[in-house]
Amino acid sequence: MIQSMTGYGKSVLQLPSKKISIEIKSLNSKNLDLNTRMPSVYREKELSIRKLIASQLERGKIDFSLYMEITGEETSSQINKTVVKEYIKQLKDVVDGDETELLKMAVRLPDAVTTERDEIDEDEWASIAAAINESIEKIQKYRKDEGKALETDFEDRVQNIGKLLEAVIEMDPERIEGVRARLEKGIADIKEKVDENRFEQELVYYIEKFDITEEKVRLQNHLDYFLKALKSPDSNGKKLGFIGQEMGREINTIGSKSNYAPMQKLVVQMKDELEKIKEQLLNVL
Structure with missing residues (x-):
């Protein structure tokens, strides 16, 4: 199941003499970009907090904040x-x-x-650590919920590309026949006698240059693979991005080979759907 890199989690902990508020915010990023903000008394725990967040959230521009408000008579x-x-x-x-x-x-x-510099009370820290874990769980749930919405959008757009590909497949014989007719008309306009066997050989060679059979098959395979990768247990936005690049390569080749306006219109629509997929992939963990 895919997850979004966008998320938010907050926990509030009331201790006998202080209130602790923990916030974790996450946005999309190519790698892990983690910023922490906390009172100096808890700085010795920063490394362990960083390791915990990195292991659980993996990637994204993440801001971790721990706020402390003194509510009792305690003062340093x-x-x-x-x-x-x-x-x-x-x-x-x-x-x-x-x-x-x-x-x-x-x-x-x-x-x-x-x-005086306060020493961390380990029992107090155990409560704070539990609140940090609670915030992480909340942001993970947020990410999963966002991921479900992204997954639905991806499935719709991949299906749209699939339908457009079906239209391309149906149109292809008509396109090839159009290419043949234009060549024959061009030869007829020249009003020269030609070797029929040689002409047929050249025609086959010319049509083969515009053949898109392999591209159609590969594009369909990439569409199927993309949908399969969406259902994998782990969220892998980079892998989906690579598949999206391969889809784009096949769509572009079909467009350059088509040499047929109605088919090129379908290719433009496929490109539009793919661009929207790529934009959303930037948010996938």
């Missing part, structure tokens, strides 16, 4: 009382002023407030 910042008192004492030697105003000035000076 402390006033350095000794330093603040010394600042106030020095300020009094410089200027007379209200104690409150001097305090406002003192706490803005260097080292007046110290910040």
